[in-house]
Amino acid sequence: MNTNRIPDIIIGRLPVYLRALQQLSEKGILTTSSQELGEIIGISAAQIRKDISQFGEFGKQGTGYSVPFLIERLRDILKVDRVWEVVIVGMGDIGHALARYNGFTNRGFRISMVFDNDPQKIGEKVGEYEVLDTAKLAEKVKQNRIKIAMLTVPAASAQEIADQLVRAGIKAILNYAPTSLNVPGNVRVQYIDPATHLQRMTYYLD
């Protein structure tokens, strides 16, 4: 086992491994191998073994990995063996879709509160949530010690809201606004921008 600092690129693959393992588990499969996992995910078996071995010896020669055990280990490593409260800021179509999305269950997250600054929307119900005023964002985030936010506001206000979130103690932002955010080094950001993702593929088309 290697106990050094783990490269972020490896951390980035672990959730994909976990997702594949949970799908195997749902099918009742109890054992898998780096080769099988690699075929499902589309990466090499050697890489999977190398990645996993950064954290311990979780497999058995000859038989491979126990699916439930490896799930347990990955959930622990990724700290999703608990439930993180998440806020959504921006109740447009995307925020709306996220608030009603049931894909967070069993993956370590729960939507805690949702915000918008549109007086028309404040007080309305979206899924099981009442839309709160963005003016109360910082207060509520601090009060509830929330660490994770999904940002679904227009690009023009994304940085300003991000600043507020950071000041309120948020440490991880999933940014759906099509703009880069400037945050301190101890805050993580992940970007989801469909147009950017699509533009990454058109290069390869004729």
Added chain:
Amino acid sequence: MNTNRIPDIIIGRLPVYLRALQQLSEKGILTTSSQELGEIIGISAAQIRKDISQFGEFGKQGTGYSVPFLIERLRDILKVDRVWEVVIVGMGDIGHALARYNGFTNRGFRISMVFDNDPQKIGEKVGEYEVLDTAKLAEKVKQNRIKIAMLTVPAASAQEIADQLVRAGIKAILNYAPTSLNVPGNVRVQYIDPATHLQRMTYYLD
């Protein structure tokens, strides 16, 4: 200028450069430098210069890059100097949000058709689109020579629909279903799964 095969990791950064440049352009800024761009995006100036120089000498010593010119070059390189027709398969909340999203305009994409297999939804209007029957998916995609699809169906049916799309000639899939897809080597896939993106950040939280 280097005319060798360009690494995918560089291609992946170009849309981010393009987005930042377009934001500068909207502010009326006509010139920028690798340093300024790097500060906006959060990567090193050296990397930006190196990436851009793969495609030609687009800057000027002493003054930097012309914003409109670099935008033009990147749009050309990424093949988003045209408009790609895109289909959406799956008219749940996410498909719905994408169908009404106006962020594709000026970025090289236009939603062409939207599909669902739910008889309740077929024929309904979502934004400006009438929901078509997924049974007609292959036919319509072939007929219109569409190359790009956004997949917003449940994980359980994603692979099956992806197979249909590939057989119908789709070459790029933006997959919102929380599952890995198996596609031939000449088909590109990008993954958007909020839970996976969030799990990539929790590792770093306390």
Added chain:
DNA sequence: TAGATTGTTAATCGATTAACAATC
């Protein structure tokens, strides 16, 4: 001109792959 910034080289750093002994 003087200052600024590119494009590029070489050095460094990091990631992936292939191979195989260990062992279940």
Added chain:
DNA sequence: TAGATTGTTAATCGATTAACAATC
């Protein structure tokens, strides 16, 4: 046991950074 598959090493491959001559 024989077959399968891990964990790990060493080699290869690729990406990033630092530095600077060229030049606008």
